Amino acid sequence: MNNTEQEMVLWCRDLARKFTDGYLSVEVLREVNLSIAPRECVAIIGASGSGKSTLLHLLGGLDRPTQGQVWIAGQNLARLNDTERGRLRNRALGFIYQLHHLLPEFTALENTALPLLIAGASTANAQKKAMALLQRVGLEARFNHKPGELSGGERQRAAVARALVTDPRCVLADEPTGNLDRKNAEQVFKLMLDLNHELGTALVIVTHDIHLAAQTDRVLTLMDGRLVQEPLP
């Protein structure tokens, strides 16, 4: 690891992922190199099926590459067992998905506090921190509501709060606005960018929306399994 890589919150080298289905083998990603600096906000775009979610899963340690390395907060994922990977994920990363993935039986406050409880915080401390974030995302009046009682935009705001509650180094977001109408998509995207600046958390966002992507620091395109940087159309 060189000095520049040491400073990165997340980086990967020569990443490849091949899926084998019977006799058929498809290399979805090949020779993917990416470095995410602290506080940086990067968008990944690409056609449907180009491998965006696959890449995000590899970067988040939710899947293993066929080849190559992923380093998160100075740790080589390949050297960690499943328990250590889980701990590193919970400590260093936050995740936001297209479908909020909030637990239906828990309130917004309980859902937001959960990653901190898993990390070993007391209920009082976890709820205090979760409440502060819910206030920041504009959900203070809705903290006691379950996901089914929130609007789509409110559910994604709660998901943003939950992703940030552990003070992660980097948030990985997979189509976080894909299920929202235009107005809500723009509001949630802006909220994520504002929090990225305020809290200094790096952000990697997979999106189909090139207008939203253009608001980030850097836009990368997945094409033929490779990650390329090129001007937006």
Ligand SMILES: Nc1ncnc2c1ncn2[C@@H]1O[C@H](COP(=O)(O)OP(=O)(O)OP(=O)(O)O)[C@@H](O)[C@H]1O
């Ligand atoms: N577990 C798997 N087994 C086999 N093939 C897979 C698996 N996961 C993904 N793929 C294939 O890999 C390719 C890339 O999928 P991926 O979901 O990463 O694309 P994407 O760019 O995120 O697509 P979209 O924009 O439609 O969400 C697809 O052809 C998909 O069918």
